Amino acid sequence: MEIRQLDDEHCDKIWQINEEGLPGTGKVSKNEILALLDYSSFSVGAFNGDELLGFVICLPPGTEYTSLNYAWFNQRYEKFLYVDRIAVASESQNKGVGSSLYQRVKSLAGESKIPVAAEVNLSPPNHGSIRFHKRHGFIKIDEFTSGDKTVAMMILD
Secondary structure, three states: OEEEEOOHHHHHHHHHHHHHOOOOOOOOOHHHHHHHHHHOOEEEEEEEOOEEEEEEEEEOOOOOOOOHHHHHHHHHOOOOEEEEEEEEOHHHOOOOHHHHHHHHHHHHHHHHOOOEEEEEEEEOEOHHHHHHHHHOOOEEEEEEEEOOEEEEEEEEO
């Protein structure tokens, strides 16, 4: 497995993996994925040859991204690395792909001395993601509700 930079040519596979992760990953169109890659300060994928096994897309503060969850962190933190989405293809889950991706995120944040921000669905619940984030050292700092969705706002400092 090799961790490499993502670019626009990976959009279709990113979208496919994201769709497999619904509702936990949050529904986006292919155009929205392209926009996320543009906003991103750090977006990498785990590859086996040319096959994308999983990905993480992170944003710095202050972009034009209109996510309410992202805005929540922007209102409270001057510096952070926001994990907009991390997802692993269903056939590659439970094989260390997500952990390898988060190791890269944590390494970058550590070098820059900034916290990593993320949210995880509480309603509807995403128990696997909650366990995954806790295992990687994230702590819940608040809850945020928008419409029929409640998320745990989490920080890794």
